[in-house]
Amino acid sequence: MNREQFKDFVSHLFDLITDLASAEKFINDNDSKFSRRTYTRTLFATIDGTICVLKQIALIENSKNPGLLQDSEIKFLESKRQPTKENVKDTIKIVEKIFIFELLEINGKEWGLFCQSIDMRNEVTHPKNKDKFVIDDDQIQIIRGVGKWYLKLIVQILEAIRLEDVCRV
Numbered sequence: 001m002n003r004e005q006f007k008d009f010v011s012h013l014f015d016l017i018t019d020l021a022s023a024e025k026f027i028n029d030n031d032s033k034f035s036r037r038t039y040t041r042t043l044f045a046t047i048d049g050t051i052c053v054l055k056q057i058a059l060i061e062n063s064k065n066p067g068l069l070q071d072s073e074i075k076f077l078e079s080k081r082q083p084t085k086e087n088v089k090d091t092i093k094i095v096e097k098i099f100i101f102e103l104l105e106i107n108g109k110e111w112g113l114f115c116q117s118i119d120m121r122n123e124v125t126h127p128k129n130k131d132k133f134v135i136d137d138d139q140i141q142i143i144r145g146v147g148k149w150y151l152k153l154i155v156q157i158l159e160a161i162r163l164e165d166v167c168r169v
Contacts (some may be wrong), residue, residue, distance in 0.1 A: 005060070009053045013154070016049040020147060027140075036135040036143075037124055044121050047084065050154050051091045057161070058091070061098050068098060084118050092157065101160040103153060110149040115145040142162045 025041035027035040054079045062069045062077075069077075073094050076082070082090070092104045105111060120139050127133040135143065 013050055013053055016046040020046045034133055038119050038142050042122055051087050053096050054091050058094050058098055063114060069091050085115055086158050099161050103156050113142050117143045
């Protein structure tokens with residue numbers, strides 16, 4: 001991957017993170033049912049988008065270093081639809097393997113809250129009844145905490161990858 005490709009990826013990540021910051025401001029300025037649903041949807045769009053970018057970075061790195069990844073890992077990275085939890089966990093683990101670092105704690109408190117927030121997002125985006133369309137105070141606190149944790153994780157991943165490593169020839 002050259003510097004321009006990496007800059008394009010980072011620009012895309014920045015756009016996603018900016019969207020999430022806007023949703024955060026929106027909920028701070030006007031905490032409502034709508035702003036809570038908007039924040040939740042925006043958070044998970046950010047998660048999906050950043051995972052897509054990390055998959056592309058991993059595939060490019062593997063193409064520069066054939067044999068770095070197993071066929072099953074390549075197939076996973078090339079797949080379009082995965083459950084959110086597995087998509088995040090497996091993508092980050094592969095990126096950690098490629099760039100030789102370890103950040104994601106699957107058994108940590110934050111990971112558990114992330115898994116809970118997936119269920120909350122599923123309920124609000126596919127409500128089975130009107131009560132499921134509302135995110136209560138406890139739920140939004142968890143979801144916003146997950147947003148902060150996830151953004152911190154992505155920043156740590158980008159720092160661990162380091163531009164020089166990604167752009168080596």
